[in-house]
Amino acid sequence: MTTTATAPVTAVARAEGRGIAGHRRSPALTLGMLAFLIYFLLPLFWLVVASTKTMGDLFASFGLWFADDFSLPDNLRRVFTVQDGMYGRWLLNTAIYAVVSAGGAAVLAALGGYGFAKFGFRGNKALFGLVLGAIMVPSTALAIPTYLIFAKIGLVNTPWAIILPSLVNPFGLYLMRIYAEDAVPDSLLEAARIDGAGEFRIFRQVVLRLLAPGFVTVLLFTLVATWNNYFLPLIMLNDPSLYPVTVGLANWAAQATVAGGSGDVVPLVVTGSLLSIIPLVAAFLMLQRYWQGGLATGGVKQ
């Protein structure tokens, strides 16, 4: 693992567009990028448009423009009232699972990453390699045995079945390790030790502050992973009142396609989908200063 002199925190702080003498803005490039932007935003635009439509208009009117009836308020009201407000419950579940998992994973990764980065204990390299290798384990290889084990100890169909497996984030550990290597100068640690500070006090009062951008990065990316998790809750949970919003939506979507289901659920699925992505997008927008800095480290180093 090589080290460069660049401190990751400063990486984002630099002004954009350096290195080129008298760089000019290019209309052609901008237009090209805007064309790509349309591609990336088009499905979301469709989602916004579709959430304003009635069941009939969803299939009858042109998909990428509004229909005459504007039924967004009605759709929203239905999303939050059908099945005794089950959708609100799903959103809340998702938020709880995601926040607890992300917080826990970030704390574990920060402690572990710092430990691996700054303490040359025996087996350091081997253990770290083992953790990294685990990234390659297929999700199904874990899901089934985890289910069987959790069932034995009574964790199936509880929030823990979602939270516990999400606490392990090998990539987060990897990121925190290189982040800690760079952002925490050894001299600072030595100085603190000479002052007689205990290792855990040093971590709390000095290191944690320096690791903040990396911490936020791991937090956010675990948040996304848990928020968007589908497979694990799909097999772990039986009780709809425990579902996260992904499984709930997939369930609604399936209802729309099976004999005997009530035919009017498609607008619910669409509107529910739109609502489910707003919190994450907002979190990314508000915290972008942090996570972009944190990611820089992961990308530069090997």
Add this chain to the structure above:
Amino acid sequence: MNRHRARVGYLFVAPFLLVFVAMLVVPLAYAGYLSLFREQLIGGTTFVGLENYARALSDERLLGGVLRVGEFFLIQVPLMLLLGLFFALALDSGMLWLSRFIRLGIFVPYAVPSVVAALMWGYLYGPEFGPIAQLAETLGLPAPNLLGGSLMLGSLANIVTWEFAGYNMIILYAALRAIPSELYEAAAVDGAGAWRTAWNVKIPALRPALLMALIFSVIGSFQLFNEPQLMQRLAPNVIDSAYTPNLYAYSLAFTSQDVNYAAAVSFLLGVVIVAVSYTVQLAANRRRTP
């Protein structure tokens, strides 16, 4: 390094490792254990050694799935990484208006759950009423059946690219921002223009970040599950239960009730992923030192 400090190091890594062992090593060991047995509806459970693995190695459906995700990897990953690289370079060049807006706009799909992404694209692909079909109809063109057998892999590749191109862009962009200024100054002294700077300075500096993105893409491609599983509803005859190896393992465990064989299949898939990742890394390293 004294012994006390070493012990403190263990204490720092212990919480992570504890959860790691409980949530990863133990289930994995259990899966390995399960893969050595066979459980039948009639006759119960018997120890069969490596028989499940032998069966998997000659299982045409598994091989078909592996080849399909291999093809997916070869088509989708270069496209996605090139797009990500192009976006990152464009953003970093400082030649864009609205660059902040563009950057966030391209990244937004990453925050969209795959459940929702598959749902949205499923509607857009719809052969009778989807906007793509409607548009083609308006223009008097035959509507392509994006959910048909020949185009399905491409349609899936499109969804995955849509979801992750922005993520890769951000990783590469972040890495570009971290390139030390001295390198640029040297290039400027040589009188290099924007393209030559990009080629000679930026892309070499991105090598580690690209390699990492590539490895993650290997893992993502070979573990493809959510998108095909969710699209199965729309195209049940195209996406069968062995469309991808992960889908196959899931179907073996939950439809065929063959948890033991499913465990063996998952293990072999893990081996394939490690082998491909390692090959990719090896190829990248060999090119670095000619």
Add this chain to the structure above:
Amino acid sequence: MTTPRTRWVAGAAAATLFLAGCAGGGSGTATQQPTSRPSSVGQADIDKAMRTPTELTFWTWVPDIEKEVALFEKKYPAINVNVVNAGQGEPQYTKLRTALKAGSGAPDVVQIEFQYIPTFTITGSLLDLRPYGAEALQDRFAEWTWGQVRGKNGEVWAVPQDTGPMGMLYRKDIFDKHGIEPPKTWEEFAAAARKLHAADPGVYLTNLASNQNGAWMGLLWQAGGKPFQMAAADQIRVSANDQVAKKLGTYWGGLVKEGVVSTDPDFTDQWYQALNKGKYATWLTAAWGPVFLSASAKATSGKWRAAPLPQWTAGENKAGNWGGSTSAVIKTTKNPIAAAKFAEFLNTDPDSTKMMATEQFLFPPAKALLSDKSFVDRKPEFYGGQAVNQVFAEISDTVAKDFTWPPFLDQTVNDWDETVGKALADKGDVPAALDQWQQRITSYAESQGFKVAR
């Protein structure tokens, strides 16, 4: 004082024991079926159980079934039933099976479709309801539905909830426009299919969904097929490609290849759209179809009519069944009496069954309702005032009584999708696909330890 090494070894040993424990318990394999009938539970025990405060969990996907459950809770205030929608059809069975395998988390009472009963009895997961007085219920149900819930040794595995005898819904306006009479035989049906498609290439006489094993099995049932027969608990005869099956395969494969019958997957957005637009002139469906259609194809109200399925031999009167459910009790329940009585009440209490037929529009298996004027005399506008319930009530009497299902239905359905269903979708060779299907079923059955006769 232990060294780190010995501690590690001890830990590993403990882990191994733990894993071994996991593998041992909760097995889903066949258990010894009781050969002698279990002794009955006395009325005193039943009365006592129904007065004891009890929590029951009931998995079902019937919407708003809480209303019927409330009737039960009103009659037996001590018992509280917790209704859970764990998914519709297959997703629920997947969850049920994993819960059974894991040994915890399974419900007390569960909605199971007729065709899945053997899949759950082979693993010994269902409770025989005979000790709880279920045999006395026989006369209340249409004979063929009772045959579906009986086990080989006379067990009663479930109580029928609703059924799906198959008929034909057709677009009278399209038929009239092209001068087509509702076909009485499959031969007439084929001629009509050719005529209609030639007259209007945008319309198909019917859509045989390439993902719908249920409809296929119903048509096979009507044709007299017996694809799966159990000679004993561990012996199965698979005849998925016998003469009857081949007749069906050749017939439909031919029409599909000619392009006069479409094969769009059903219950997809595209299919709903096509029904509304009038792409299909008939829907070969079950008794639950009429109400379902009137909710999903509102644009076509008043244009549909119902008739029995065309027949293989003119003048005959035969039908098959597609869908319908039962209430079964899971063997691991801690409250077998309350669970069994709940399953019984839900499907036999006059108020409860009437409510299911008139509010959830489930087609009843109960004889009383099938001749109840207020049910059969309904004349919905959607069908131009035709008494469609009457049509299907009569069809219900013509369903063959001896059709049986395999003990691993998920697998046969999955294999059908990938052989026969695929051939239908690709306009391929359907009879050859039947051979593949047969081959895949037999090899699966053998790998599961069954003795297979062909």
